[in-house]
Amino acid sequence: MVFAAWLALVLHDQYQIAWLGDYGVAADALFLAGVAGVALTRSVERRGRARVAAAALRAAFSLGVIIGALILAEFTTRFVFRHATSSGNAGDYIARRGGGPTVVINSLGFREREVGPKVPGRYRIAIVGDSFTWGQGVQVRDRFSDLLEGFLGARYEVLNFGHPGNNLPEHLNALDLVLTLHPDFVLLQLYINDFETANMQRPKTHPLLPSDLDSRLGRSSLLYQLLLGRWTQLQEATGLSESYPGYLARYLRDPHLPDAQEGSGMLRQFLDRAAAAGVSSGVVFFPAPDAMGSKPSDYPFGYLHDRARAICGEAHVPYLDLFAAFSTFQPPQRMWVSPFDAHPNEKANRRAAFEILRQFGPAWHQ
Numbered sequence: 001m002v003f004a005a006w007l008a009l010v011l012h013d014q015y016q017i018a019w020l021g022d023y024g025v026a027a028d029a030l031f032l033a034g035v036a037g038v039a040l041t042r043s044v045e046r047r048g049r050a051r052v053a054a055a056a057l058r059a060a061f062s063l064g065v066i067i068g069a070l071i072l073a074e075f076t077t078r079f080v081f082r083h084a085t086s087s088g089n090a091g092d093y094i095a096r097r098g099g100g101p102t103v104v105i106n107s108l109g110f111r112e113r114e115v116g117p118k119v120p121g122r123y124r125i126a127i128v129g130d131s132f133t134w135g136q137g138v139q140v141r142d143r144f145s146d147l148l149e150g151f152l153g154a155r156y157e158v159l160n161f162g163h164p165g166n167n168l169p170e171h172l173n174a175l176d177l178v179l180t181l182h183p184d185f186v187l188l189q190l191y192i193n194d195f196e197t198a199n200m201q202r203p204k205t206h207p208l209l210p211s212d213l214d215s216r217l218g219r220s221s222l223l224y225q226l227l228l229g230r231w232t233q234l235q236e237a238t239g240l241s242e243s244y245p246g247y248l249a250r251y252l253r254d255p256h257l258p259d260a261q262e263g264s265g266m267l268r269q270f271l272d273r274a275a276a277a278g279v280s281s282g283v284v285f286f287p288a289p290d291a292m293g294s295k296p297s298d299y300p301f302g303y304l305h306d307r308a309r310a311i312c313g314e315a316h317v318p319y320l321d322l323f324a325a326f327s328t329f330q331p332p333q334r335m336w337v338s339p340f341d342a343h344p345n346e347k348a349n350r351r352a353a354f355e356i357l358r359q360f361g362p363a364w365h366q
Helices: 002-013 018-047 049-080 093-097 144-152 168-179 211-220 222-238 244-252 258-276 302-315 346-364
Strands: 123-129 156-162 185-190 280-285 319-321 336-338 341-344
Touching: 049 222, 093 211, 093 222, 123 144, 123 168, 144 156, 144 346, 156 168, 168 185, 168 258, 185 258, 185 346, 211 222, 244 258, 244 302, 258 280, 258 302, 280 302, 280 346, 302 319, 319 346, 341 346
Parallel strands: 123 156, 123 185, 185 280, 280 319
Antiparallel strands: 336 341
């Protein structure tokens, strides 16, 4: 039994035999049961049936107590975080539980109202970005794009072309669509991962449990989700896994590295395309809320903000870095959507809208 289960696990994990994945949990259980059976048989042979039975009874009682404690801890954790409705992982317990903001997608594939023909005399602003623009974890009315439209008044319309997971290649595709809608101004929202390229391989952490069991618990247990976060931090602290800041620095800190040049080139291409179409543009850079500490020097991605600023300066395009504005939220978790999602919450979106209006408003009012 042990050998059969071991063979199934090896064939699936090492030789990528896909259909065995459906039996991953069964193989794990079979392997553990087989090992336990072998150990129990050897113990009976060496120590006698009575002593082994007494030890097994104590072990079963201890296991029952541990299982009961874990179940209690799971439901206690769910109660403590019962108001959390947003998560950075679409497949985990928080995301599957639902209860998040309403999401309605228009015919263009964006979380925005249907876009009609441009109204003469009405200034059209298009915002291109990722999940920060999309409004991960917040209602439509609380996104910085919708707040901007309210601040500016009826002579302006602000259209949201954000989509979760989009980076600079997708921003370029979105720009091609946006330019067909005749905007007066295009605002590009940047984030640190926008400079990643297809060549870059993100670091992988080691699972805490066998992969199938790890995946199932990650989808169903909030307690396990919290434990995984600590497990990831431990791996990074001990060098078992590369940290995300270290990974980005390895590929992008030196501006002469190929991936750094590719990312910078895509940003220049975005600005050049807008200029060639006769459309004014600007850039707003959102910092990583989960990487901000009590001191500005703690932030590991400043070089990317500075690089975007330099590129905008070369292109004579206005640029806004929200790092200083978001640093006023102390501790930084005050601007998170939830303890499980570091996207900007309603207060952070409002602050972003005010800062964007202050930086770009004079150009829009001309």
